Amino acid sequence: MNSGIGLIVWIIAYPFVSFSLGVLLGGYGRKLTARIQRRVGPSWIQPFFDVVKLMSKKTNVSHGYMHDVAMMMLVGGTLLTMYFVPVPGFHYFSQFGDYIVIMYILLVPPLGMALGVGQTANPNGSIGIARALQMLAGYEVTFVLTFIGFAMKNGTTSMYELMMIQQSGGVATWGLVTNPLLGVAALFCLQGMMNEKPFEVVIAPHEIATGPMTEMGGKYLGMMFIQHLINLVVELTIYMNLFLGGATNWFEYVAKLFALFTLVMSVNAVYGRFRTDSALRFFWKLPLPMAALGVILIMINGI
Amino acid sequence: MISTAQILYGTSFALIIIGLYAVLSQRNLIRIVIGLNVADVGINILLVTLGYIEGGRVPIFAPGQPTTNWVDPVPAALVLTAIVIGFGVTALMLTLVMRLYAKYGTIDASRIRGLKW
Amino acid sequence: MVSPMLFIIAPLAAAFLMIFINRRGAALALSLLTPAGLAILGVSWLPATLVRAQPIVVASIKAPLGIPLSLDALGAGMAILVAVSSVLIVLYSSSYIHRGHHEVRYYAVVMILLTSAFGLVLTRDIFNLFVFFEILCISSYILVSWEQSGAALEASFKYMVLGSIGSTFLLVSIALAYKAAGSLAMADIAVAFDSAPRGYVIMAAVTFLFGVGVEAAIFPVNSWLPDAHSSAPSSISAILSGFVIELALVVTFRVLNTVFAAVDVLPLLQIIAIAGVLVGEFSAFGQKDLKRMLAYSSISQIGIMLFALSLGSTAGAQAGLSHLLMHAGAKSALFLIAGYFILRTGSRLIDDYTGLGYRMPVSAALFGLAALSLVGAPPLFGFFTKFQILAAAAATGGGLAWFGIASILSGTVLEAVYLFRVIRVLFAQPAERSRVEMDLPALVSVALFTALVVFGALLLPSLSSMIGPIADGLATLH
C-alpha cells in the first residue's frame, strides 16, 4: 500500500479505518470499565452512537470564528499525526517526517483545542487548559527522554527505522525488552498522554465541569469525540512502534492495540485522580529518574 | 672632633624634623604655621652651611681684602629668596587662619573638617 | 622672531598693568589678549623647536652665571595648550565671575599663574624651577580661596600646608643637588649625579619627586586636590584640572627622567600611578557632589597619564601626552558645565539636577559628549588616546603593566557608571521646562573645549607627526 493506486485508496480509506478502530477501542474500554465495576456496560460501538447523536444536533452554539477553526484544527491535527505514524503496510509519509515531527504534530490538536476553549471565555475551560499544559511538562518530558535514549542508541530519529530495527530480531529486540527501564517509564507516560484516570485532572468532571469541554456542545463535542477516538489509536500505535516493535500484519497490530488499551483502561478503572502538582511530582520522582537511568546505561555501554 | 659643618647639618635636619612633627601632631592651626616656619629655618641653615668652607672668608669685595678662600656666596643668595618666599606664604596662611576663625569660630584642625570623604 | 622670554614677561606685565588701571573692561581685555598673543607666539616658535631646542639668553648674561632657559618642542607644545586653555577659561569667567568688586584682582592673579606656568616649562635651572613652582602654588592658593566661603578657606589652607611641606622637601633636594654639583643648572647636576653615591641620589630624587609631586597630584600626596578643586570657582577648577596639575606632572617627570636619571624611579612611579587610578575611581564612584566627583576623576586621569609616561617607552610617552591633551579639553569642559549647573540650580548635589537636561539641553549634550570622550567611546578623541596608552602598556608587557591595564579598564567601567548616573539624573522627568541655557561666552568656550575632544580624532594624523619630538622633550633636557 506504499505506492500508486494502493496508496491513494489507502489515504482515503485510512481515516475511516482508524475511526472505526477507535470506536471499537472506545466501546471496549467502556465495556471493560463496566465489567470491572460488575456492570453490563454500554454496547461495543457506543462511541459511534454518541458521535452520531452529537453530530446531528440542530441548534449548535459557537463562541466565535476561532472556536470553529479550532475544531477543524483539532481533527485535522490528529489526522495529520495519523498519516505520519507508520502502520503495518503503510509508511509512505515517514520519509517526510521523523518522530521529532510527529512529537510536534501531536501538539497541534491540544493547541487548537486550547485556542477554541480560550475563545469560549469559560474559566473552567481555561483552568482545564492550564492543567493540560502543566501536565505536558510531566509525562511529555519523560516520554521524550525515553525516545532520545532510544534514538541515540540506534542513531536515527525516524520512527519507521526504529520499528524496523526492533523487528529485526523478533521479540528479543523489542524496545521494552532491550531497554526495560525506558519501556516502563514510557508506559507511565502513556497513561498521562491518554489522559486516563490517575492523570485525568484535565477533564475532572467534578471540579471544573469537564474542563475544556464545558462550552462544547453538539457538533463541537462530536468533533472532539472523533478526535479523541482517533487519538486513542494514534497514541497506542506510537507506543507500539517505539517499544513493542510495531506490527508486521494487521492482526498483530489490532491485538497489540487491545492489549495495551486493556492495561491502560484497567489502571484507569481502579485509580482516583492526582492533583496537578502531585501528578507532576509523581512524574518527576519515578518515571523521569528511571528514564534518565536508562539513558545513562545506554551512554555507558551502548546497550 | 665634630666640625662646625656637621653641627650645622645636624641642627638643620633636627629643625626640619621638629617642624614636620609639629605639623603632624598639632591641632591648633597657628601651631601648624609655626611648625612650618621652624622647618623653613632648618632649610635655610642647611642651605647656608652648603657654602661654608672651614676658615673661609666673608665674600665681600672690600678694598685691601684678599679675594681668595671665599665662602661660596650662591647658597646665601638662595636663602634670601627662600626667606622672602617663606615670609609671603606665612603671611597668606595667617590671613587664611584669621578668616577661618571668623567663619568657623575655631582654629582646631579636627573641628574644621567640612570637606571630607 | 620675538624672543620666547615674552612668555614670562608678558603675563607679568599684564598683571601689574591691570592692577594699575583697575577697571574690569581693561582687565578682561588684557587677560584675553595676552594669552592669545602668547599662543600665537608659541605656534610661531613650534616649527623651530621641533627641529631642536632653542636656548634663551636672558639679558645677554651667558651661562654659567645667567639663568639657563630654553624652549624645546615639549615646552612649546605645553605653552600653546596653556595659552589656548587660559584664553577660553578667561572668556568663560567673563560671564561666570562678573559680579564682585575685586574682579580685576582675579584676572591679575590668573595672569601671574600663567607666568609661573610658562616659567616652569622654560626653566633649566633647578632653583629657578623652585621659584616658579612657589609662584604657581601661591597663585593657586589665592584662586582656590577666591569665594571666601568656609569650604574655600579650609581647602586653600590645607592646600597651602601641603604645598609648604612640598616646597620644604624641594629645597632639601635642591640643597643636596647643589652640594653634589656645585651649580644650579640641571645639565651640570645631571652630570654630577651620575658619579654621586646611589643613596645620595635616591634621597635627592625622592625629595624632588614629592616636592614638586604635591602640585602634580601624585597619589599619596594629592589629598588636597578633592577639597581644592571642588570648592574653587569652576573656572579655577578647570584651570587647575585642565593644565596646572598636568604641567606639574610633565615637569616632574622630565626632571626625574633627566636630572635624576641615575636612579631607576619608573617602577615606583607605575605603582603610584596605578594606586592613583584605583583610589581616584573608587572614591569618585561614591560621590554625591558633582564637582568633588570630577576632582576625584582628575586624580584617576592623572594616574593614567603618569602610568603611560612611566612605561619608559616612547610610545608610552606619546600616548600619555595625547591623553593629557584630551583630558585638558574634556575635564575643563566638564568643570565649566558643572559650574553653570551649580549657578543655575544653586546646589552642588547631583540629585538636585533632575530634569536639568531639558532646561539646559545644549550644555547637557556637551556634558554627555565630554563624558563619552573621557570614558573612551569611539570615535571620539578619548578612545584613541586611551587605546594608545593601553597598547603601549601591552607592548612593554610584564606583570605590572598588565595589572595597570586591568586597573585602567576596571577604572573605566566605574567612570562610565558614575558619569552616566549624572546623565540619567539630567534627563529624568523635569519639574518644569523653562529654558535656562548658559550665557553665550561660557557656551562658546565650553563648545570649543568639547570640539577639541569630539573632533580630536581628525587632528590625529597631524598630531602624530609633531608628537615625536615633543615626547623626546621628556627624555632629553637641552
Next chain:
Amino acid sequence: MAEKELTQRTAWDKVLANLRKRSLWMLHYCTGCGAVELPPTMTSRFDMERFGIMPMVTPRQADILLITGYLSVKTLKRVILIYEQMVAPKYVVGFGSCTINGGMYWNSYTTIKALDRYLPVEMYLAGCMPRPEAIISGFNSLIDKIGKGEANSWKDYYENYEFYKKNQDHVFGDIETHHDVPADGRYFGILEAKR
C-alpha cells in the same frame, strides 16, 4: 406536532433517529428529592449505561433535563436558563407528581404547580419519587419515542414561546438569559421565517 411531519420522515431520518436514540445524556440537575433515585439507576445494580444513558455535567452536552421533584420559583429561574443553554433536540423529563400538579406542595406559595406551563415537558414519570426500575422503563419509552421520531416537544418551546414567556414573566418577571428564542427558532429553521 403536525401529523404531516411524522409521515414525511425520510429513510435517512429514520436511520438517524434509531442511531441517535442509543445515546442519551442527562443533565442531573438535582432540584428535588427524586435526585437520590438516580445514583442506584446509574451504578452496577441497574446500570443505566446499558441503554447509552450517561450523566453529563454541563447543559451544552446534555439531551435530557431531569426535573426530579418540586421546583421553587427561585430554582425555576435557574432551570429555564439551563434549559435555554441546552442544545436541541432536548427533552425535559419530570419526576413524580410535584411536577404535574404541585403534588404534596399543592398550596405552597414558593413552588410552581405545573411544570409544563413553563417548559415543554417530554415525559412525566409517575411515583412519589419513581424507583430506578420506573426511571429505566420511562427512559426506554423515551428512547422508543425518539426512535419513532415523536419526541419533538422541544420545538414547542420555539413555536409557543409567547405562552411560556408570559407564564415565566408572571411568576418571576423578566430575566436576561442572553437567548432570543424566536430569533433562534427562525435562524435554525424550526419556525418558518417570519410567518
Next chain:
Amino acid sequence: MYTQALLALPLVGFVVTIVLQGTARRSPAILKTWALLAFVAMAAVATLAFPEIGDTYTGPMVFGSSLSIGLTDLSWWFVMMIAGITVLTSFFTLGALRDTGTYPMYYGWLFLKVFGMLGLVMSRDLLTFFIMWEIMSWATYFVMQQGKEEGREAALGYLVYAIVAGMVLLGGVLFIHQSAGSFEFAVITAYMAKAEFGILLASVLLVLVPFLIEAAVYPAHGWLPSAYASSETSMTAYLSSISTRMGLFGLILFVFSVFGLKAIDRIGISAHLNLRTILLVLAALTAVLPTYTALFQHDAKRLLTWHSIGQGGYMLLGLATASTLGTAGGLMHIFNYMTYVALIIFSIAAVEYRTGTTNLNKLGGLIVKQPVAFLGMLFGIIGLAGIPPMNGFVSKWFIYRSLILGGYPFIALAAFIATVGTIMSVYKLIHNTFLGQLPERYNDVKEVGLLMQLPIWILMGVVFTTGVFPGLILQWIAKIQVGMGIVPIAWTLGGVAREAGDLNMMVVTAVFMATFAVGAIIFFIGGKRRIVSQYDNYAAGHFLNKDVPYNFNYNFYSAFDHIFEKLYHDAPVQTAIRNLGRFVRMVADYVRRFFTGQINTYAAYYVAAVIIALAILKEIP
C-alpha cells in the same frame, strides 16, 4: 561601492536627524518620513551589495593598521536581517509613535545603532570590530534612554553590563594584538592555529566572555528583561529581534573563522569535554531557566524579553554542537526568531496602542476587536513554540536532531523542557490578551491603522513561507557554512535531503491542509451553528452580566508556582550580581574615607609616602 554606501547611509541619517531636531517638535512627520526613506534606501542598497560579497575595502589608518570592512556570506546574511527588521520597525513606529516630540532623538540613535551593527557585521579586522562594537553598545544605551522613566533606570543597568563587556573585549583585543602582532583576522587565525595553550586560552576567554554577556547567555542575562521591557514597545521588538544577536554574531565570527574550530577544540580534555561542552551546558541553562521565569510574568513585554534570552539559548545550542545540522539549526533559528518575535511584539504594540496597557491581568477577549493583531500573534506564538507549519519548528528540528545524534541526550532533554515552557507561556500570553471575557472598558477598541498592520502582515507571510519552504533560507545557510569551514547542509526546498534526515515541510503542510479540509467538511456536516454573546456561558446556573468579571488570568500556572515558589524569588544569579554591586559600593565608600579632611593626617600621608618611596628605591637595584 555599495558596501561603503551601505555603511555611510546610517551615518548620514544620524547627522540629518540631528539637524532635523528643530522640526521634530512642530511636525514630527518630517522626521518620521525621513527615517523611513533612509531605512528603505538602506535595505535596497543592502540587497544591491550582494555581488560584492568577498571584497574588502580599507578605511583610514589608525594605530598603524588600516580599518577594513567587507562583506562575507555570514555578514551579508546579518546585514539583510538588520536591514529588513529596521525597515519593518520604522514602518511600525510611523504609526505607533504618536508624539515623537517626546523622543526627538529616537531615530537619531536608531541610525547610529544601525551604523554600529552594520559596521560590526562588516568589519574585517579586529580594530574595526572593536570600534563598531563600542559604537553599537553606546548607541543601544542611548536608544534605551528614549523610553519611559523606568526605561532610563534600566538603561543604566544595561550600560554597566555593556561597559564591562566592552572593557573585557578591549583587554582581549590588546592581548591578541600583542601576541599575534596585527589586527588582521588572517594573521590572527594563522597565529592561533599554532599558539601555545596559555595564550590561546587567555585570548579565547577574553573575547568570548563579552559576546556571552551581550548575547545574554545564562549567568550574564540579568540586564536584558528590564532594559528591553521598559523601553518603547516598537524598540523592544527591534532590540529583542536583532540587537541581542550581535553577541552571537561575534561568537560565530570568532569561534568559526577567526580562531578556527581546530584551535577552539584544543581547549578541553576530550571530544566530549571541551570548551564547546561548556557552551552547550550554558546554552541549555539559558534555554530552560529564563523560559520558566517568563511563565510567571504579568507584563506581556517582560514575558517576551525573558523568551528572547531563552531562544538565544537555542541558537547557542545549535552553534555549540559545531555539526552540520546543529550550526544550520542555530543560524536559521536566528532568522526565524527575529521574524516571529517581531511579529508578536508588533501585535502587543498594536494592543498597547489601543488599550494603553500590556498588563496580562487586565486584558482579555480582544480577538473580537483586533482580529489582525490576534492573527499576527497566533502565527508568532506557533513559530515561537516551534510547532509546524511555522518556521520556528524547522530550526528546532535541526537542533534536536544534531543534539540527539551528537550524543548529548540530557542537553536535548533540556531543550525539550524549554520548548514545553515556551508552549505554556505563549499560550498564557495569547489567552490573557486575546481570548477569554472582553472587559467592559475595551468595548470601543478598534483595529490599528493600516500602516501598523503592514509589518504584521508581512512578517506573517515570512513566518509561514519560510516555514513551509525552509529551502529559501537554507540555501544561504549552506553558503555560510562553507565560509565557516563546516560541511554544508544538504538542503531541499521543503527541508532536508534524504541522507540528512526525514523532513519535508511542504508535504507536512500539504497533508495538514488536506486534513484541515477534512475537519472543515466534518464541521459543516454538523448542523447550523449560531455565535452567541460572551455572557451566554455555563456558570452552574448563575446569570452572567458585564459587571461580573468571569476571566481566569491571574496565577495561570498555579501548580508550577506552588512547586517552584522559592526558585524564582531569589534566583541565585540575580542575588550574586546584586551582592557584587553592593560590594563595589562598599569598597568605594571605604576607599573614599582615605581623604579624612584632617590636615594632620594629610601631612602624615606625606611623610609616610617619602619614607616608603625611599624604602622601595633602596630595594630595587
